[in-house]
Amino acid sequence: MNIGEAAAQSGLPAKTIRYYEDISLIAPRRDANGYRDFTDSDVHKLGFLSRARALGFTIEHCRALLGLWEDQSRASADVKRIAAEHLAVIESKIADLCQMRDTLDHLMHNCHGDDRPDCPIINELANRE
């Protein structure tokens, strides 16, 4: 099938699929006219990538996971290790963002937000020695 159809079936934009070919995540064969021709297996891979990316795995993690998926003799420990590594990154991002949110929440709560210039948000950004 053509790239448009593969895009529709996998949920990935055609541009993204071309990019994935560029970085050798997939390698669809070509028709005589140069058009990419995707098999069902290619589309399954794209779906796999789409779901892994939606879980926030980096492209390099996706590449590794794809390899493990295709390796029937993989050890589930290898998959779990990648997932754990990624989970740690996510947890850390969440912690950072929660910290920002709490600070902002606090500052906004103290800011009356009217037309007067006095503003604890600006003060906090300006003052901290």
Add this chain to the structure above:
Amino acid sequence: MNIGEAAAQSGLPAKTIRYYEDISLIAPRRDANGYRDFTDSDVHKLGFLSRARALGFTIEHCRALLGLWEDQSRASADVKRIAAEHLAVIESKIADLCQMRDTLDHLMHNCHGDDRPDCPIINELANRE
């Protein structure tokens, strides 16, 4: 003072300070030899930027906040609006990441992580119809 000293005092890398000048966030004057010469006021601005960035504000938000900081007749409502907008972005990122974390957590909990190939993490990525 020189950029190294300004970097030490503001906590920002010299590279970042040069970048901030490039995009016109600051405009330190120059010595005869071409070296940037930072005033205390410049360094305060850099500190302001550093704290705003640490709270996750985009550069464009930082630019706006810096403008409001310097405007003695600002309305605190303007500051609060920017903060609220940013808070919404943060909340949404947190929600996305928590969703990922929960899914990953769940999958990892179900994966025995040994040397056998059977793996619910891979299955989830592969299978969802």
Add this chain to the structure above:
DNA sequence: CTTGACCTTCCAGCGACTGGAATGCCCATG
């Protein structure tokens, strides 16, 4: 034969830096 929808490649840009090369300035020591 033309139209329009698809496909191709290639180049540039996003945000916010960061690394590195090539070069210049300043100060202290021998």
Add this chain to the structure above:
DNA sequence: CATGGGCATTCCAGTCGCTGGAAGGTCAAG
């Protein structure tokens, strides 16, 4: 006065994961 080391300067390229757009080729319908 030469030299060395530690600063400073500019400019270019790379990061990550796409995304937009230009310029052109292909294909099926009317």
